[in-house]
Amino acid sequence: AEHNWRFANLYNRGTAFGEVYQNLADNINTMSNGRINVQMLYAGEGVGQTGILGSVKTGLIAMGAPFQSMHAGELPAGVVEVGLPGGTDDVGELSTLFHEKGWAPILKEAYGSQGLVWLDPYVQPPVYVITKDPITSVEDFKGLKIRAPGAYGKFLRNLGASPVSLSWSEIYTSLSTGVIDGSIGSNIIDHRDGNHVEVAKYMYPLPLAGAQVLPIVVNRNAWKKLSPDLQAIVEGATAIHAQEQMTKSILWESEALADMQAKGLKWSPEPSDADKVAWKEAGMGLLDEYAASDKYSKQLIDVLRKEQQ
Amino acid sequence: MIMTAIRRYCLGVHTVVAFVGNSVSYLMPVLACVVAFEVFSRYILDEPTIWAYDVSLFLFGYIAALGGAYAQQQRAHINVDILYNKVSARTKGIFNLFSFALAMFFVVIICKMSIGKFEEALEFNYRRQSEWAPQTHHYWLMITVACVLLILQLSSDWINSFHQAITGKPLLLAPSQESQETQEGNP
Amino acid sequence: MIGIEALTGILLVCIIAAFALGAPVGLALGGIAMGIGYITWGDALFNVIPTTLESTHFSFILLAIPLYIYMGQLLTRSGIGDAMFNASQMLIGRIRGSLAISVIVVCSMIGAMVGIIGAGIMTSGSIALRPMLERGYDKRLALGVIMAGGGLGILIPPSIPMIMFASSTQNSVGRMFIGALVPALITIVLLIAYVVISCKLNPKRAPLDAVPDVLPTAKEKLLTARDGLLSLLLIVAVLGSIIMGIATPTESGAIGVVGAIVLAILFKRFKPRMVQKAGMQAALLVSVALWIIVGASVFSNFHLLMGVQNMVAGFTQDLGLPPIVIIMLFQLIMLLLGFIIDEFIIVLICAPIFTPIAVALGYDPIWFGILMILNIEIAVQTPPYGFALFYLKGIAPPDVTMLDIYKSILPFVLLKLCVLITVMMFPELVTWLPDLLMD
Ligand code: NA
Ligand code: NA
Numbered sequence: 001a002e003h004n005w006r007f008a009n010l011y012n013r014g015t016a017f018g019e020v021y022q023n024l025a026d027n028i029n030t031m032s033n034g035r036i037n038v039q040m041l042y043a044g045e046g047v048g049q050t051g052i053l054g055s056v057k058t059g060l061i062a063m064g065a066p067f068q069s070m071h072a073g074e075l076p077a078g079v080v081e082v083g084l085p086g087g088t089d090d091v092g093e094l095s096t097l098f099h100e101k102g103w104a105p106i107l108k109e110a111y112g113s114q115g116l117v118w119l120d121p122y123v124q125p126p127v128y129v130i131t132k133d134p135i136t137s138v139e140d141f142k143g144l145k146i147r148a149p150g151a152y153g154k155f156l157r158n159l160g161a162s163p164v165s166l167s168w169s170e171i172y173t174s175l176s177t178g179v180i181d182g183s184i185g186s187n188i189i190d191h192r193d194g195n196h197v198e199v200a201k202y203m204y205p206l207p208l209a210g211a212q213v214l215p216i217v218v219n220r221n222a223w224k225k226l227s228p229d230l231q232a233i234v235e236g237a238t239a240i241h242a243q244e245q246m247t248k249s250i251l252w253e254s255e256a257l258a259d260m261q262a263k264g265l266k267w268s269p270e271p272s273d274a275d276k277v278a279w280k281e282a283g284m285g286l287l288d289e290y291a292a293s294d295k296y297s298k299q300l301i302d303v304l305r306k307e308q309q
Numbered sequence: 310m311i312m313t314a315i316r317r318y319c320l321g322v323h324t325v326v327a328f329v330g331n332s333v334s335y336l337m338p339v340l341a342c343v344v345a346f347e348v349f350s351r352y353i354l355d356e357p358t359i360w361a362y363d364v365s366l367f368l369f370g371y372i373a374a375l376g377g378a379y380a381q382q383q384r385a386h387i388n389v390d391i392l393y394n395k396v397s398a399r400t401k402g403i404f405n406l407f408s409f410a411l412a413m414f415f416v417v418i419i420c421k422m423s424i425g426k427f428e429e430a431l432e433f434n435y436r437r438q439s440e441w442a443p444q445t446h447h448y449w450l451m452i453t454v455a456c457v458l459l460i461l462q463l464s465s466d467w468i469n470s471f472h473q474a475i476t477g478k479p480l481l482l483a484p485s486q487e488s489q490e491t492q493e494g495n496p
Numbered sequence: 497m498i499g500i501e502a503l504t505g506i507l508l509v510c511i512i513a514a515f516a517l518g519a520p521v522g523l524a525l526g527g528i529a530m531g532i533g534y535i536t537w538g539d540a541l542f543n544v545i546p547t548t549l550e551s552t553h554f555s556f557i558l559l560a561i562p563l564y565i566y567m568g569q570l571l572t573r574s575g576i577g578d579a580m581f582n583a584s585q586m587l588i589g590r591i592r593g594s595l596a597i598s599v600i601v602v603c604s605m606i607g608a609m610v611g612i613i614g615a616g617i618m619t620s621g622s623i624a625l626r627p628m629l630e631r632g633y634d635k636r637l638a639l640g641v642i643m644a645g646g647g648l649g650i651l652i653p654p655s656i657p658m659i660m661f662a663s664s665t666q667n668s669v670g671r672m673f674i675g676a677l678v679p680a681l682i683t684i685v686l687l688i689a690y691v692v693i694s695c696k697l698n699p700k701r702a703p704l705d706a707v708p709d710v711l712p713t714a715k716e717k718l719l720t721a722r723d724g725l726l727s728l729l730l731i732v733a734v735l736g737s738i739i740m741g742i743a744t745p746t747e748s749g750a751i752g753v754v755g756a757i758v759l760a761i762l763f764k765r766f767k768p769r770m771v772q773k774a775g776m777q778a779a780l781l782v783s784v785a786l787w788i789i790v791g792a793s794v795f796s797n798f799h800l801l802m803g804v805q806n807m808v809a810g811f812t813q814d815l816g817l818p819p820i821v822i823i824m825l826f827q828l829i830m831l832l833l834g835f836i837i838d839e840f841i842i843v844l845i846c847a848p849i850f851t852p853i854a855v856a857l858g859y860d861p862i863w864f865g866i867l868m869i870l871n872i873e874i875a876v877q878t879p880p881y882g883f884a885l886f887y888l889k890g891i892a893p894p895d896v897t898m899l900d901i902y903k904s905i906l907p908f909v910l911l912k913l914c915v916l917i918t919v920m921m922f923p924e925l926v927t928w929l930p931d932l933l934m935d
Contacts, residue, residue, distance in 0.1 A: 373553060411519055
């Protein structure tokens with residue numbers, strides 16, 4: 001091949017999401033007639049979870065599918081991009097926000113300032129919190145110890161909960177022994193894969209982040225080496241990938257939910273209108289803080305604010 | 310004259326590395342206290358801290374990295390000594406020339422990369438991804454220092470081995486005799 | 497471009513050469529990866545270093561290593577470890593190898609606290625190696641017992657590799673933890689049986705304690721019992737803090753440290769100098785362990801970026817063999833990978849590739865996962881490249897050579913191989929208990 005690329009994602013080999021990224025890699029291979037050969041790297045295969053962005057920046061790997069919360073300290077605007085807690089879950093609304101209201105150019109510049117090419121983003125299912133005891137009203141969050149990193153932690157703190165920092169592999173044991181009362185997962189499927197339902201049975205109906213928007217990033221030098229037609233092919237494959245993420249993740253989310261319900265998962269009771277307002281306010285309370293973190297975050301949040309008025 | 314200078318260099322390196330190695334040991338109880346405090350604060354006070362997680366990981370990294378040079382001085386780094394133990398002092402010296410050069414090559418690269426990361430961390434204000442979000446530049450600076458110390462110690466050991474390869478005798482006393490003051494040895 | 501098979505061969509040759517020259521293991525592994533990587537890839541590969549450093553030093557799971565080592569050092573230096581063994585020996589009575597037996601029991605309890613191999617071996621080694629050597633136990637027996645007992649850390653729950661296996665193959669962690677209990681018990685019983693029988697056959701391996709001139713008085717016995725009981729209480733407290741949800745397995749190490757200091761004060765053996773000296777020794781051991789992990793991770797990350805996982809996946813395609821032969825082949829591949837790759841990476845690569853095949857052949861995934869854990873326990877203690885070997889060397893007195901360690905493992909590897917084969921032949925050993933308790 002003219003171009004040998006390595007492409008890292010966060011999912012384990014053999015998982016359903018892993019396969020979607022594999023399809024993106026395969027699509028680039030076939031659509032370019034083998035001129036670009038993309039080798040897939042799954043979780044832990046050479047690049048750590050928190051290392052994907054940095055590794056694409058330096059060119060260790062050409063392409064990456066990072067999860068922005070893992071890079072909150074490196075590229076704060078990414079946390080706004082993925083969706084601050086309390087954000088919308090309307091895919092149409094999100095698409096307008098990115099493509100018409102001006103998020104896309106801001107993000108292109110933010111990623112570009114660190115040597116990254118930002119390709120069209122894709123949408124993944126929302127973040128939910130699972131708890132050992134049912135949550136009957138937002139008040140019940142007061143004092144609960146919930147494993148929730150970064151922005152999600154701040155959000156839950158606004159509701160009176162006590163966010164706890166734990167590594168992913170200690171969630172199961174910690175839920176089972178009661179070190180924590182609940183945990184967020186990056187989506188429902190993540191909760192299923194972590195077996196959390198064995199040790200915590202209640203899912204809160206309001207998602208922490210409506211829909212998550214994730215980018216595919218490419219190393220700038222690797223990108224520049226591509227001829228314009230190859231660049232168009234990679235962009236085309238990314239668009240197909242975004243479509244596949246959308247359709248499949250809806251399917252898998254419902255499958256994961258069914259799996260967990262078969263094991264005894266229950267939804268906490270439907271939140272009252274007051275609860276929903278409190279939930280929304282806890283999210284809005286973060287906007288100022290995030291706008292202050294860097295200039296790109298501010299630009300994104302300014303657009304969001306204009307939207308709301 | 311040159312020999313005296315070299316010997317001074319080696320002794321100087323020895324002193325600095327031993328000092329840092331000893332200082333790091335005080336971080337051990339601090340680390341245990343930080344983690345124990347988090348448990349206390351979460352379980353008894355019902356208030357998990359936002360800082361203990363990152364502080365304990367930073368302390369862990371500092372202990373792990375900065376102790377490297379001192380471990381080299383004490384010859385505590387693990388090696389497979391099956392053939393090594395069977396050869397003469399002179400051959401050991403020759404073996405060491407290769408081993409220490411290989412080790413130095415690795416550590417020089419780490420050093421170079423962490424200087425780069427340090428500058429990048431300053432430029433882009435890199436932080437941990439946690440809620441507390443402390444800055445990370447000091448970690449990369451520390452790795453750079455740890456690598457410089459390890460390179461100095463390896464260079465001193467390399468010189469020593471070179472001397473041993475040629476004359477069959479070490480330039481300085483054996484590390485165990487040299488450092489009776491500081492070495493604690495395994496129980 | 498060089499093929500992955502050829503590259504793996506070259507790397508293996510380089511490792512053996514560097515090990516033969518007596519190079520420091522971790523630094524040599526890193527140096528080899530960077531050297532070969534520079535030739536095959538160029539200096540862009542050096543960028544693997546920052547991400548590897550971050551994922552090693554900022555790993556909360558590995559934080560168990562310093563905490564447990566420090567606890568072990570405090571227990572030894574305050575004499576609490578000795579008290580623990582004195583009491584348990586008094587309990588077992590005056591039989592040959594009684595100390596080794598109590599070491600196995602204590603190792604099992606430590607195994608129930610920690611979830612990774614390193615913390616298990618280095619804690620058990622800190623506490624138990626010196627007492628055995630001082631009482632004239634055969635060096636190989638003493639080393640082998642620590643290695644085999646410390647390795648139980650990943651077989652007795654909680655266990656990080658089991659959590660990794662369960663999540664990457666979408667299986668129940670709870671089933672796996674419970675499924676491991678019977679194989680763990682078999683392993684412990686076999687280890688104890690081996691100690692008893694081999695000491696009977698070769699009495700020199702474990703000298704009986706000399707009969708004291710004056711028999712201990714009732715009061716002395718009572719004191720031993722009290723000290724021992726208090727020390728065992730520490731282990732109970734640490735275990736309890738995990739079970740009662742006070743601390744995570746990693747954090748419980750810090751509870752152990754605080755508990756050890758409190759006990760030392762109770763025993764009137766507390767000196768600030770002891771805390772500092774234990775800290776010195778622990779820091780040295782932590783640094784040694786972590787520089788190995790950093791070097792080995794740089795090495796394996798390079799190997800993975802070059803595509804070693806695809807080589808493993810390639811092996812398994814179109815086998816056309818009888819099912820049980822395929823299972824045996826998988827075990828063999830994992831054992832061979834253990835020559836060059838560490839335990840987490842083996843789970844990471846092999847679990848998702850092998851498990852679906854095993855399940856398609858009609859085998860129970862939990863059973864297959866436990867086989868994988870048993871296999872890893874063997875892989876980490878087989879020369880030349882085995883983390884358990886390196887950790888043990890780190891904790892052992894200077895006059896213990898790597899050759900002593902290599903020789904010490906043989907009977908214990910055979911024992912664990914027996915367990916592996918037994919479990920392979922009788923899957924019920926794994927599936928019975930979870931079926932009973934969870935369905
Ligand atoms: Na364990
Ligand atoms: Na091995």
